Amino acid sequence: MVSDSIINASIPVASSNPKDFAKKKRANRSAKLKQCKLDARREQWLSQVKNKGSRQELNGGGGACGQGMQVTNERGQLMEKLAIKPRGEAEENGGYTSTYNDFDSPSNSPTSHTSSLLEGNDSGTNFTGGSSSSNSSSSGGCCSRSMSEEDNEGDDDCLDDWEAVADALAATDKKQEQLNSSLDSAPERDDNVVHMSSQQEASDPKVPAKDTSQQNPKGRGAVPGSPVGIHAWRPNDAFRPQSLPNLSKQYTFPMNSGRHYRGGSVWGCKSLSIPTSCPICCEDLDFTDTSFLPCPCGFRLCLFCHKRILEDDGRCPGCRKQYKHDPIEGETTKDAGCLIFRAARSCSMISRS
Amino acid sequence: MQASRARLFKEYKEVQREKTADPDIQLVCDDSNIFKWTALIKGPSETPYDGGVFQLAFSVPEQYPLQPPQVRFLTKIFHPNVHFKTGEICLDILKNAWSPAWTLQSVCRAIIALMAHPEPDSPLNCDSGNLLRSGDIRGYQSMARMYTRLAAMPKKG
16 A cells, blocks of 8 residues: 555655646645645544544654655754744744645645555554644654664665755656655655644644645645755745746846846847837848847848938947948858858847946 | 837827826827827927927838937927927927937927037028027027917917
């Protein structure tokens, strides 16, 4: 069951790695369904835990709370720093819930993963922290810390890899790492879930909040590219859905403004602030026209008007100086065309750089 | 033909959009012919034309904007560079210094600037030019002010 779920989990991760938004959307939809299932199962399972509740102590410690716990703890603290869950609880709580969100939100695969895990764990042998409702979070934190120190030797590579993931930005590495982590921390994840559910059990009023927090990253639907670089995109992903487009806008904005500024500095604001149409004939400039810079003064116009001006008096409308390639144009039109085009290209390159 | 029409349409839109941008210039397109425009410009302050409103007639050639528009004063004006009878304007940007980047609006601005800064060395109105060239600033100003009051100001009482 667990292995099945892992395979299920790994497939959407791999599929969502390329920027295939359609697939992602589909995956999101299916993830919503899975989330519904998960909720239903959690309720079922909560009632079971409530029944068992008081007689189970923290027996899930041992090796089960291994490296994955530590990893998630790290990540949880990172998340806390980003104030994704400004809740007045212990660090561990925020950490777990947010890591859960983290795994949940980007690639839907963890949903199926956890749900199937829940299903697999329904036998209830593994339910830790069911009884000590108020202590569960802190004890979980202790457990995870001790376990992390214990397991450091055994899973050094994994930890190193995760640190590398935190640092590196290579998407392929992250892909691998996520798969690895999902494989490695599979037994621990359900511990997290158990903790979560124990929290939920302990503090019922928080349940809706948690649920909404889990739903939120789904409800916004897009979550693009997040499974590729969880560390890179996590702040945007978990916190605000609009921030991704905003970021891209910010990327394009300075370029545009720079170009505008350049244009304005070269030639007032009239002719270059409207680079989409020729200032002479008011026709739209196509790509050839926009890359055509016939005069060093920076006055742009379409090739058609330029040709007409060359036939007329051959002076640049911007600076009223003679166009430089006039005589060549008079001799052989082909060469002139090439020359003009080359000059335009180089000029545009200069103005852009 | 088509280019000039498109260009004039664009200028028309621009004028409609920025009607209040320049209160000294009112550009109006002929109802039936986009190649005929009229403009009302206010005489610049601190000149003998202050307080007057002068009407200009634009005749836009089909080669516009490669060819400059033909502009003349419909309002009588005493100015060295404006023909007193025909209203023809001697202005370099309307002749050889024309640039297709200019617009009718910018032509109006240039004419206002010309009113403030006459060029007596290339006169169309020899009387006015001679007054200025001989240094009779006061004579020029009084003549110009008189014609402004006669022709460019609404009649009072």
